[in-house]
Amino acid sequence: MTEATTAHPRRLIINAFLSGAASHLSPGQWRNPEDRGNTGFVDLAYWSDLARTVENAKFDAIFFADSLGVPDSVGGTPDYALRHASQTPNIDPLPVVAALIGQTSRLGFGLTASTTYERPFSLARRFTALDHLSGGRIGWNIVTSILDSAAKNFGLDKQIPHDERYDRGQDFLDATYKLWEGSWEDGALVRDVDSEMFVDPSKVHRINHEGKYFHVAGPLSSPPSDQRTPVLFQAGASPRGVRFAAENAEVVFTNGDTDGRVRTLVANTRAHAASAGRDPGSLKFVMPLAVITGSTDAEAREKYQYVRNYASETTAVAMLSGWTGHDWTHHDLDAPIVEVATDAQRSILPGLAGAHGEPPKTLREAARNIALGGRRGLVVGGPASTARELVGIANRTGVDGFNLFHITSPGTYKDFADHVIPVLQEQGHVWPDYPSGTLRERLMGTGSSRIAPDHRARRLAQSVVTSR
Template sequence: MSRKIVLNAFEMNCVGHQSPGLWAHPRDRAWQYKDLEYWTDLARLLERGKLDGIFIADVIGIYDVLNGNGEAAIRQSTQVPVNDPLALITPMALVTEHLGFGLTASLAFEHPYPFARRLSTLDHLTKGRVGWNVVTSYLDSGARSLGQQALSGHDERYDHADEYLEVIYKLLEGSWEDGAVIRDRERRLFTDPAKVHEIDHRGEHFQVSGIHLCEPSPQRTPVLFQAGASSRGRRFSAEHAECVFVAAPSKAVLKKTVADIRQRAVEAGRDPYQIRILNLQTVILGETDAEAQAKWRDYKQYVSYEGALALISGWTGLDFGQYQPDQVLKHIHTNAIQSAVEAFSTADPSKQWTVRELADWVGIGGFGPLFVGSPQTVADQLQEWVEETDVDGFNLAYAVSHETFVDVVELLVPELQKRGVFKTDYAPGTLREKLFGAGPRLPDNHPGARYRDLAALRAQRPESVGA
């Protein structure tokens, strides 16, 4: 295997994240999510293990689909309470030199003009180690709290996202030319006004006239992450994303998903291997298989069935409280995460999933697969998945924080390094340079690169960039 495996830590500024109920484990630290030390300790640990980055998930709203209310989510601390992810990045960057930071921010509730400034600010402060996970949101509760009756339709949200990114590209890539910032003390000239341009965007969803408020950051556009795995989400990923997160429960589903995303990238005129595809994964490790199995049995005692149902109901838009535990899961179209229902309906056509079995699966690590074993056993499985599915790596969720990541760093990483499938040191440069081995900017064949010369684009397509 010539490609090195990419490993990210999957976190969230909350208590439970992907393993509902495990906050009650006596060794779990997730209740300390409010403390800066929780995050700086984690950042130092991950960098010691040479992990590529920490990906910080987020939701706006609560999981209130189960039984028609949010009581189960609140009772079981199912991704609520949840704090803002953006504030975590700067202190973690301060105690590290190489670790990348993936920030989740929903474009459904955030105007692109001030948000572009937040992105540039973080990219400056981290010296180019920021990525943005572009999400369209899936919780109606968040939309209602912001004055909307409900989220718009699934595919409509991606149409809105296309224009949102167009505005972001114009601000980050085109508003300030290279060389606009001069910093000439003798002439008292900091910036050449002739090289700074208003974007004058006039679209269906946004009217944005002004210049970007920040000078160009090391990457200009942060590394673009995307997690939509529905058909429309994959199209969006193929056109825009540089890293795609999926949550395939089996090799068969993952192989099909990866092939589809890469083919769509080709159709969009991109190099299919300029996209890093990472599958959600949880690992429980011990020095031996027996030790890991014992740890897994210990963890299972703390899984919250109610919390798992709250997550599943929120992810799918389907109230699992209306079903008995032994009722067989049927494929139902929803306006939430369509791929969540689709994956378990198609992962193994011969298997009939019950509600209880689905909750047990989700109880540790969410929708992604769970590997339990010694470093050798788990490394074998990770390599097998990479070789058989063409996936680039894994987004590692935790069962017990920070214990899961300590085991990854101290047990799994050395085994992968010994096999030559994981890096022994970081590459220099920005996050984009570390991940792709090229320059700090979006590649020329990325759609965002089209917006670097706004004047030329305006002449070619006046209707899309304003007059």
């Protein structure tokens, strides 16, 4: 549907997309004197300033990516990644979120956590605590993790094979769904002094989850929060990954280098959601994007020229190596990228190697893109042209919003807040103030804090209550 045929302006989800690292998706910018993240990533004052900036601008959420090892795809050692700050070093974002929920009141927080290395019970308990303390502002970016170096930090020699990680992830999720949705009935926490009953035990159930990978007795040892299950984000893009996202995600991250590719991913994921018995229209999609803006188009272009000086193609090659689990530093920069077998992220190389019909990219071209703006490329423009482009991308691809990653932090977010948000607000694409309610109510727009009744989590909850 185009803007012209839309009765109301399409609301855009706007998230700030970072990690607990000095450098997330803009390799080399840690050398830019305007970047505060390179010292701030270990400093609560930096995170607080950032959170306040994006909350004042009515962003939906800060979204934290995460990984559990130092990438060592280059040369089999962490040296290269560390030296060039290739998404490392980083700090655990969960304590950062725990600190920031006390300094904000409406902003949501998305946290990445891995089904491969966490345990269902402890993860469910931690997210429940955060959701209680934040008043229902927590989302979970479900990842299966992609680094061999992470596997080695958790007692494995190498990663569990790609598709099996997703099978294990499903088993993990099923256990958490039962804990969150099924182990406590509504109204179980009665606090009845007269009958000396704090919790009504008839309303709290073991889940007795006996999966292939996880055995969890339950019940959850915390009462449910308003959302019970945090808002579920997922980014699977391989065939198995899309199926996993379609069965579980409420908000899907769609990465793609062209509008057409993103549109296909959106359609494909919706079709799989329908096959899984879900309303395909209920899924939301957000796309990673970097924006350089200023008070005019010319000022934005100037800023672009300036940050180009710091973009590092060397580090971009290291990042590509980490994502794909393959050492690209030995490849000819001017040769086309070819697909290699990988147990890391499977959805990157086909696009670069020309499997979707476009000509293959050389390693140099891929590195140049990754170094500044990501695989899809930057949006550079003043307030009106940037707002127009964002709405245009949403209309052309079917995404519901953007995970904005930064060139420098918090500068990129301050610029977006100062220049683009007011235009989007005026046009009705961003709300003038947060409506009341939980993160799920705001993102999904269903008027309910609870995950949708047609979601697998709710079906599994029924099995807990009926089997008690």
